Amino acid sequence: MARRGLRTPVPDVAALSSFLVSAVGLAVPLALAALGETVSQRAGVINIGLEGSVIWGALGGALGSLAGGGYAGLLAGALAGGAAALVFAVFAVRLNTDQIITGTAVTIGSLGFTGALYQSRFGVTGVALELETLPAWELPLLSRIPVVGPALFDQALTAYLVYVMVPLLAWLLFRTRWGLALRAVGESPEAAHAAGVPVVRTRMLAAVFAGLMAGLAGAHLSLVHTGTFAENMSAGKGFIAIAVVVLGRWRPAGVLAAALFFGGAEALQFALQAFDADLPYPLFLALPYVLSLAALAGWFGRSRAPEGLALPWPRRGH
Amino acid sequence: MSDQSGTPRVRADLRPALGAAAALLATMAIAAALLALGGHSPAVAFGALARGAFGSWHNFISVTLVQATPLLLTGLAVALAFKARVWNIGAEGQLHAGALAGVAVAVSVPASSAFLLLPATLLAAAAAGALWASVPAAMKTRMGVGEVITTLLMNFVALFLAQFLVHGPLRESRGVFNQTDAIPAAAQLPTLIPGFRLHLGFLIGILIAVALWLYLARTPGGFRIRAVGASPRAAEVSGRFRTTPVIWRAFLVSGAIAGLAGWIQVSGITHRMYEGLSPGWGYTAIAVALLARLHPLAAVLTAIVFGALSAGGGAMQREAGVPDVWVRGIEALVILAVLTVDRVLQTIDRRAARGSPRAAHSRA
């Protein structure tokens, strides 16, 4: 059965183009959340609660959209994601509790409370919510580029946010005092502290920024990708974003590439599933995680997490 | 000697329990406030939850304890790892690996005797869980890669591997649903009490809890795990042993127990493996272990608490109209409450400790 797929002629340009559209669409929420998480991890904070921010973003997006239209939804989604991350940061940074356990709690709680809020608002049966989706902005000329044009330049606002964020964050992180201080906090909070950088404040801000970005990612899911909200619709996107950060080696451009890779794997899986149910498509989905592990193991050269990642500050004596 | 040590020992033993109780109370208070805010009556909701979990023998034994079983096993896995300060958040993946290995053995080995097949499947599940944990273990001990990210990544690999197998090689022979064939009766764990769904797996969980407790409290090997968790440097200098083998042991045993959790669920309850076997037990396990203060025997209690939450959630929804997803929110509140209580206790400790000898001799 699987053979049949191989014997078909090379997919035509239209098929390739629609695959790319789908891949980019799937990559956008991953990239948004992962770009935020990159900043957070660069400051030494690993936010496993990112998944929680994504689901809050999706619900916030839905509620905001019902109240004030799509762009209000986008804003509400970002704020909702940021609020979830603020809860995380108050515990994990301000109170200095364990980052991993706190993040896990925030994720579990967010999945629960978003579900509760959704059901109390729309009923337990959950009539499928119909949301106005954000329109795609077709950029003149650019969207006409063969094959990649429609995929890259006929997308909703969220995709363009990614395009702006990647160079912006790269510049901020690696070319500014602010970025140097933030990275110092993530590498060696002691040295950063000695240089006068406010470690706790920096970490709080970075964690909340990650939440805002993850909230945008969630809003993308409800307002661009599906036009509805469903419980658990984040479906692990927040966790995947953490893998994206690892595979992207904590650099915005790398993170974008890794997000496209993950998105591509997912799009390929959908394409194959529709095409031939017998192909081992779940293995395509597993591949990016395996590659992330390989990257950590140094198979593609040195790739190290920030030295101070997940470590408490101030240091706890034991 | 015993009269001399009596008083302080009682204090040392009671404090974690008191802390856990305080955390639970705080959680209930906050949950009540949130329920009220959401327009529900906390009393009605808690009442329905309690009845759903404990209201009848059926509810308690066939629902609560059945729900508690995978939570107990994964909770023990997490507790042991955390005891050695190994942050294994990969119980979810190890659980899937174990379930797959158990099913694979059960459906492929043509043995009809439960005395052969059950031990073989349990062994396979434990081995698979340990194998799944060995990847992060190797990366931590050989390459210095932190286990938090690696165990998390391994979870997804396991989920997709499970998805692949139930869609493909292990798919049921009818070819209707994406699930495995039913396992033969010889591979099914027997129920404990006629008429109730509770199965031998719960007993296995309690046995493992007792064994782990004895191991940690009474054996040199368990003592080393605790020493590494308390202070790796002191373990090397004053304990005169290498920490790497101890860390490996924590990873492997933790993975094996989590692997058992997955297979025991299949063998005792579902009898088939399918996608979405676990609703996130491997993550809830962190709450179970934490509330138990990483104590294996206490984990039996806390697993029942969380089993009751999930069992009572349904009743809460039916009787009080409170969506059962509240239960997940309450789980999260428990974790945050435990963390907060811990910080408060630590702060009190630090205030109580006389002066700061640490600061004095590190900066002379």
Added chain:
Amino acid sequence: MTAAVSLRGVTKRFGALRALDAVDFELAPGEIHGLLGENGAGKTTLARVVAGLLAPDAGRVQIGGREVRLGSAAEARALGVAMVHQHFSLVPRFTGFENVALFNAEAWTPRGGVRDDYRGRIEARAAELRLPVQLDVPVERMGVADRQRIEILKALMGETRVLLLDEPTAVLAPQEVEGLFAVLRRVAAAGTGIVLVAHKLDEVLAAAGRVTVLRRGRWVLTREAGGVTARELADAMVGVGGVAAGLPGGGSVLAGQEAPAPAIVAELKDVSAASVSGAGLRGVSLAVRRGEILGIAGVGGNGQRTLASVLAGLQAPDAGEAVLPAEAGWIPQERDGEGLVNDFTIAENVALAVHAKGAYRRGPWLDWAEVEEAAAALVGEMDVRSGAPGVAAGTLSGGNQQKMVAGREFLRSGKLLVAESPTRGLDVKATVAVRERITALAKHGDRAPGIVLISTDLDEILELSDRIAVMVRGRLIPVPPEDHNPAAIGELMLGAGSRGGVRHQADARDRPGARETAG
């Protein structure tokens, strides 16, 4: 002229310990001021108070004539105080340039970018100070001297009026030390006041214009470097005329040595061993007999740690022969985190040493009853106050913790006990108590272990030891009994080598007869 720094009556307590006790101190602009003292004398604490990193409990601090808020690092920075820590505060993965820029606000434009000319300014400053630095290499790939130069340059890029250096020479080779001092002289010549914290006398005398000696948190003296000898400073550091003067000379100790010699429990023959950090061992020979205390004096970082871990069996010698008991007790320098686990009970801390021993096992089980019995006995024998087997070690005072560790290490091995700065960080009462216990262990009759006492505290060595040797740059120099006095030992400790005269004198005097005494 306004003093660059002025301290009046500064007191800083850590628990019961007075790290600084009503200390006055003055630093003039453009001077290099050596701050001397043994470990624990309060030198680093004083420097950290000036840098605003510690708030003193009492006293006043003025910088450039202005009264400053106590414990405000930001204010100290703003007034031009910079500190080079013993453990550098550099971000390992950042390049030299990034580390310098991180620390200096003037590297940045208001919009957050690096100033175009800043790199040029760093290079110019480095050239001016004749400080060769690697700006584009990550710090983690630099040698320790290169890192130190980055740290110094980092501190000197701004308007630095006061430069505090904490033990800057401890990590440097002799030829590097001279280079550092040349830089410091240039910096001082430009008007910056420099505090040079050190415990090597000869180095301080070579670099400093004035020296101040602290001892046990108290000010002892301040002199012009030209008007004081190394001998006088050594006496001031170790407190001749104080406690040590009241001790008997070599006489009684000598008598002990002539008694019929008990069995040798540990012996090193020409042992050399490398060290990860600090000095290793170079051709060290020694023998320890039952019931004696062999005191190893010396300035910290001269190979004592390596000696301890070789004797304890944790490190094999690279060359030479070590005849050691199967297990040796070791009271490590750091109690918290090495010697004991705060969260463990006393019984559990005892179990750290005995959990693998057959006597404390019953089948596969650890015999806690046996361990608790041993712990209870230990608590009584070592006089661990408010201790019981079930009490958490973290609740004990430092002195009682140390007594517990000493007792446990004796329990581990009745043959050889290595005590590494056992009274470091303890107050006077606890110090006396711990010393009493160690002496008592050595008088355990037939069961008495041989004790190697490694300490930077000369009082302690003189008070407790039957025989004494001095550790200098990885070598062990025996001290003949007639030289068992602070002056003679202090001279040997001076850091022989760079001040050739002293060293040769000491060696020449040591050689005859001394070899056998320690060997």
